Amino acid sequence: MLRSLKELKRYTVTATDGDVGTVVKFLFDDERWAIRYLVVHTGGFFDGQYVLISPISFREVDWAAHAFHLALTKDKIKNAPSIDTDRPVSRQHERDYYQYYGYPQYWGYMEPWGMGYYPALLAAGPGSRSPNEQAAGDSGDAHLRSAKEVRGYHIQGRDDGLGFVEDFIIDDETWEVRYLVVDTSHWWWGHRVLVAPRWTSGVSWTHRKVFVSLSREAIKKSPSWDPSSVIRRDYEARLHDFHGLRGYWGEAISEGGPQVLAGAHTR
Numbered sequence: 001m002l003r004s005l006k007e008l009k010r011y012t013v014t015a016t017d018g019d020v021g022t023v024v025k026f027l028f029d030d031e032r033w034a035i036r037y038l039v040v041h042t043g044g045f046f047d048g049q050y051v052l053i054s055p056i057s058f059r060e061v062d063w064a065a066h067a068f069h070l071a072l073t074k075d076k077i078k079n080a081p082s083i084d085t086d087r088p089v090s091r092q093h094e095r096d097y098y099q100y101y102g103y104p105q106y107w108g109y110m111e112p113w114g115m116g117y118y119p120a121l122l123a124a125g126p127g128s129r130s131p132n133e134q135a136a137g138d139s140g141d142a143h144l145r146s147a148k149e150v151r152g153y154h155i156q157g158r159d160d161g162l163g164f165v166e167d168f169i170i171d172d173e174t175w176e177v178r179y180l181v182v183d184t185s186h187w188w189w190g191h192r193v194l195v196a197p198r199w200t201s202g203v204s205w206t207h208r209k210v211f212v213s214l215s216r217e218a219i220k221k222s223p224s225w226d227p228s229s230v231i232r233r234d235y236e237a238r239l240h241d242f243h244g245l246r247g248y249w250g251e252a253i254s255e256g257g258p259q260v261l262a263g264a265h266t267r
């Protein structure tokens with residue numbers, strides 16, 4: 001199911017033996033556009049520290065109760081390698097984190113989570129170094145960005161500005177970012193549209209801009225998105241058909257990962 005990332009903020013996080021804290025922000029991978037970590041503000045047992053929690057650690061998600069239940073104890077989390085969440089998370093920090101929890105590394109593979117599309121698969125596998133890590137040209141730098149900081153980035157189309165990033169829509173199973181929510185109210189009041197990360201042509205982190213390969217007119221006429229409505233497949237198909245782009249669902253996986261085929265329609 002697709003969910004607004006804003007709605008997941010302030011969810012509670014619990015270990016197998018008690019509460020851990022609440023979610024305050026998310027870190028996503030700017031290469032694969034997948035949520036890699038929840039930043040959790042902990043309670044008294046942890047002295048109010050901030051800790052990183054990967055979706056790999058989830059035992060169960062109670063959407064009705066707004067809670068993430070982890071397959072970890074409080075002691076396990078408390079003794080994890082310390083990470084300053086106000087600073088960029090380096091690849092070495094990630095290596096230490098994954099080694100501590102005994103998880104295989106996700107980087108170095110073509111799929112979002114190692115050998116597959118779901119974080120739970122990594123939790124079931126043996127902790128080891130990715131065999132493709134060197135082949136993937138890992139420079140030692142992680143590509144993690146705060147979703148909170150990217151909100152407000154300007155969307156630049158092929159011919160003009162289109163609006164700004166208001167939110168992210170994520171797949172609650174794969175934890176991939178499926179869409180950026182673009183607020184175009186500066187030009188068209190109340191008009192929000194969805195833009196898939198794969199439709200972007202680049203991001204300028206310095207200038208706080210996301211470049212998309214769509215025109216202003218295409219965005220203006222794009223099927224609008226109602227934040228109060230559940231995103232259903234028929235709406236997604238209509239959105240992709242409008243832009244002449246293939247949907248991510250049911251696509252063939254080729255070398256290099258999922259591909260967008262311009263001019264292809266999903267029926």
